[in-house]
Amino acid sequence: MRRRIILPTSVGQQVNKGECTVAKVTRTAAPWLYPVPPVLVSCQDAGQANIITLGWCGVASSDPPIIGVGIRPERYSYDIIKRSGEFVVNIPQASQVELVDFCGTISGRDADKFARCGFTALPGQSVQAPLIAECPVNLECRVVQELSLGSHDLFLGEVLAVHYDEQCAVDHRFDLARADALVYAFGGYYRLGEALGRHGEWVRRKR
Numbered sequence: 001m002r003r004r005i006i007l008p009t010s011v012g013q014q015v016n017k018g019e020c021t022v023a024k025v026t027r028t029a030a031p032w033l034y035p036v037p038p039v040l041v042s043c044q045d046a047g048q049a050n051i052i053t054l055g056w057c058g059v060a061s062s063d064p065p066i067i068g069v070g071i072r073p074e075r076y077s078y079d080i081i082k083r084s085g086e087f088v089v090n091i092p093q094a095s096q097v098e099l100v101d102f103c104g105t106i107s108g109r110d111a112d113k114f115a116r117c118g119f120t121a122l123p124g125q126s127v128q129a130p131l132i133a134e135c136p137v138n139l140e141c142r143v144v145q146e147l148s149l150g151s152h153d154l155f156l157g158e159v160l161a162v163h164y165d166e167q168c169a170v171d172h173r174f175d176l177a178r179a180d181a182l183v184y185a186f187g188g189y190y191r192l193g194e195a196l197g198r199h200g201e202w203v204r205r206k207r
């Protein structure tokens with residue numbers, strides 16, 4: 001079936017392209033990436049441990065391995081990470097969604113989130129900040145750069161050690177299907193969906 005692509009712009013201009021009809025809505029600029037992995041970032045300063053839920057967390061470099069986390073200066077965790085220069089990215093399971101939401105709603109100024117969530121603080125190998133034992137994956141990070149960007153400051157953390165639960169391994173390799181991954185988009189939480197294929201398999205099939 002022949003279709004036209006119509007691309008209305010913010011000034012009402014229309015573009016016809018090819019055989020498809022596509023109407024685009026233009027909205028105000030925003031960091032509209034979806035979904036993102038909501039993570040539980042643990043931190044510690046002067047013996048006081050805390051947990052903050054972050055949606056703004058992503059890979060910045062493979063070698064050296066660097067992860068960026070965006071944190072608002074008013075968060076209790078912000079000063080802890082700024083002072084200690086380290087944090088642990090704990091990747092939760094979808095079954096832990098209520099605890100993820102709790103750590104993203106209540107401040108460490110008002111509650112001991114480790115105690116309230118029933119989380120076990122495990123000592124790290126390379127950082128003072130504790131790992132959350134109940135999360136299947138833990139990445140120990142040391143801050144290597146900080147950027148003030150506006151609403152959030154970006155902390156770039158070099159990953160010094162990676163730990164994952166033995167129960168998530170199949171034949172000694174991490175198996176994502178066993179991690180019960182949680183994703184976040186537009187204020188909602190979802191369980192990661194169906195596997196579609198492996199990197200490069202469609203190119204290989206056509207050869």
Ligand SMILES: Cc1cc2nc3c(=O)[nH]c(=O)nc-3n(C[C@H](O)[C@H](O)[C@H](O)COP(=O)(O)O)c2cc1C
Pocket residue numbers: 038050051052053054055056057070071072074075076077078100101103104105106107108109152184
């Ligand atoms: C799903 C989710 C994602 C969030 N992402 C961020 C984020 O990326 N950066 C941030 O500064 N706050 C984020 N927040 C808000 C903080 O987690 C929340 O304000 C928290 O209570 C701060 O804890 P703290 O004061 O103990 O540090 C998020 C909250 C939720 C529920």
